[in-house]
Amino acid sequence: MRDAIELTDFEFDTIIGILDAEQRLPQPVAMDLRMELPIGETAATGRLDHSINYADVQQWILTLAQQGRWRLLESLAEAAARLLLAEPAPCEARGRIGAVELRIRKPTILQGAVPGVAIRRESDWCDLREEPVAYGVVVGRLGETPVQGAWRVVLDPGARWTVPAGQSLLVLAGGGAVVEEGAGTRTIGHGDAIARAPGRSVTAGPTGLALLAVGSPARGEAG
DSSP states (O other), X not given: OOOEEEEEEEEEEEOOOSSTGGGTSOEEEEEEEEEEOOXXXXXXXXXXXXXXXXXXXXXXXXXXXXXXXXXXXXXXXXHHHHHHXXXXXXXXXXXXXXXXEEEEEOTTSSSSOOOEEEEEEEGGGOOOOOEEEETTEEEEEEEEOSSOEEEEEEEOXXXXXXXXXXXXEEEXXXXXXXXXXXXXXXXXXXXXXXXXXXXXXXXXXXXXXXXXXXXXXXXXXXX
């Protein structure tokens, strides 16, 4: 049996589904997640640089699910798998995950049965289709439909990016600053959430910046 980090019995409320009612009201979702990666070096050193913090993973999944308003469990599942399997950005101090097994269920939508989706994906499946959108700014596709999507945005140190109005952000790693119209400039760092709003830009600090962007399908531009 391969080493793995697990996150099981993970339950949260979110808007997801193809029915009109499902796009209006949050419903419970349950998830079990298994991430394969070696844990020997982490066990010996007591450091997570070669593993992954499950509290971070929980926050990433919540942001993907609750900000995405996905219509299908399948879309959410593959977006989550790509985020976890992607090669860590230069500013991320974590291990590379070799494979992901993920189950997502909607326990209250049917009577007498629980529908769900189960996938297994390995690292060689993960293609983010990364593209530069500004000097020092690269966007990789995690999942995208005509009406919603999720992307990983990586900024080199000092790079600046104008954030599309329809996207919410979560800082995956690194730090920098965000300028918000009417609110001035504030420092941002690991785990900070930035709500969707017009007139925002982010600038990476000296270590660079990695962001999870969720919302309408737009790439942003140079600041």
